[in-house]
Amino acid sequence: GDSVTQMEGPVTLSEEACLTINCTYTATGYPSLFWYVQYPGEGLQLLLKATKADDKGSNKGFEATYRKETTSFHLEKGSVQVSDSAVYFCALLRGGADGLTFGKGTHLIIQP
Amino acid sequence: EAQVTQNPRYLITVTGKKLTVTCSQNMNHEYMSWYRQDPGLGLRQIYYSMNVEVTDKGDVPEGYKVSRKEKRNFPLILESPSPNQTSLYFCASSLIPLGRNTEAFFGQGTRLTVV
Numbered sequence: 164g165d166s167v168t169q170m171e172g173p174v175t176l177s178e179e180a181c182l183t184i185n186c187t188y189t190a191t192g193y194p195s196l197f198w199y200v201q202y203p204g205e206g207l208q209l210l211l212k213a214t215k216a217d218d219k220g221s222n223k224g225f226e227a228t229y230r231k232e233t234t235s236f237h238l239e240k241g242s243v244q245v246s247d248s249a250v251y252f253c254a255l256l257r258g259g260a261d262g263l264t265f266g267k268g269t270h271l272i273i274q275p
Numbered sequence: 276e277a278q279v280t281q282n283p284r285y286l287i288t289v290t291g292k293k294l295t296v297t298c299s300q301n302m303n304h305e306y307m308s309w310y311r312q313d314p315g316l317g318l319r320q321i322y323y324s325m326n327v328e329v330t331d332k333g334d335v336p337e338g339y340k341v342s343r344k345e346k347r348n349f350p351l352i353l354e355s356p357s358p359n360q361t362s363l364y365f366c367a368s369s370l371i372p373l374g375r376n377t378e379a380f381f382g383q384g385t386r387l388t389v390v
Contacts, residue, residue, distance in 0.1 A: 199381075206279070206365055206381035207318075252317065262308050262333070262367075263379065267317035 165190040169253045169266035176243055177274055184238040184269050186227075186253035194255040196220075196229055196236040197263070201250040210238075210251070248273045277302045281366050281382035288356055288389055296351045296385050298366030304380075306369045307349040308333065309341065311362040312384075318365065324349055356389040363387075 169186045176182060188196065195214045199207040211220030216231035225240045236253060253266040279300045288294055300307065308323035310333075320333030324343040338360055340352040349368075353360060366382040 204383075206383045207367075207379075208381070209378050212378075262320050262323055263318075265310075265318040267315060 165194070165255060165264045167253050167255055167264055167266035169251075169269055171267070172250075172270035173272050174269060175272045175274065178245055179242045180273075182238070182240040182243045182247075182271070184251055184253075184271070186236045186238065186266060188234050188236065188253075188255050190234075190255055190264075193231070196227070197254045197256070198225070198227055198236070198238050199252040199254060199265075201252065201268070203249070207252065243271075243273050245273045245275055247271060277380065279366055279368055279380050279382040281364075281385050283385060284383065285386050286388070288387070290357055290389055291355050294353050294356060294387075296353075296364060296366075296387070298349045298351065298382060299347050300349075300366075300368040300380070301347065302368065302370070302380065303346065304368040304370050305346070307343070308367050308379075309339070309349070309351050310365045310367065311335065312365060313362050321351070321364075356387075358389045361387060361389050 166189045197212045198210040200210045201207050211222040213220040213229035219228045227236050227238045250268045250270050252268045254263045282297045305326045309321040310318040312318045319335045321339050322333050322341040324330045327343055327346050330341050364385045367379045369377050369379045
């Protein structure tokens with residue numbers, strides 16, 4: 164069945180460092196891909212998405228490109244801030260009405 | 276303000292005591308779903324509903340029930356809670372079954388502890 168694999172955390176970085184969180188997927192067909200962010204004590208919020216191959220989603224300085232050839236959707240940011248500390252989930256949209264399949268989440272900690 | 280509201284936010288209960296976690300959305304969304312979040316497992320879907328009176332099982336439905344009598348509400352029912360249902364629960368809704376141009380909105384979560 165469909166699945167999402169993302170790097171385990173926690174990932175600890177200093178402020179202004181470059182960030183990459185890896186995400187790969189297994190799915191039939193061409194799913195839509197998403198990154199959700201969960202700030203402490205809050206629900207999930209959509210960060211960005213891409214709906215077809217080679218699409219680039221971007222928001223709040225984060226980017227991710229839908230790579231069909233490598234079945235990947237890595238999250239990147241050039242300069243992270245303390246406020247980016249959160250748990251990040253990669254997800255894909257399954258066909259029909261089944262909803263989202265999530266990765267296990269990556270806890271990102273940014274130190275001043 | 277568009278939102279998904281869950282209640283309660285925190286709940287501690289005892290094994291076997293029936294409980295209901297409520298979920299309400301004010302966006303007139305047809306599609307609603309419940310997830311549980313556990314360390315090392317991410318989010319797993321429990322049940323979903325495409326519209327009023329239409330519900331279906333997700334990946335981990337055992338021990339749970341849902342109902343969808345009104346479009347805005349989608350309560351999660353634990354008839355006889357057990358400790359392995361201790362988890363963080365999220366309700367989500369979207370305008371149509373999640374598609375390429377839609378977004379899922381999540382509630383703030385309900386942290387349930389069953390002792």
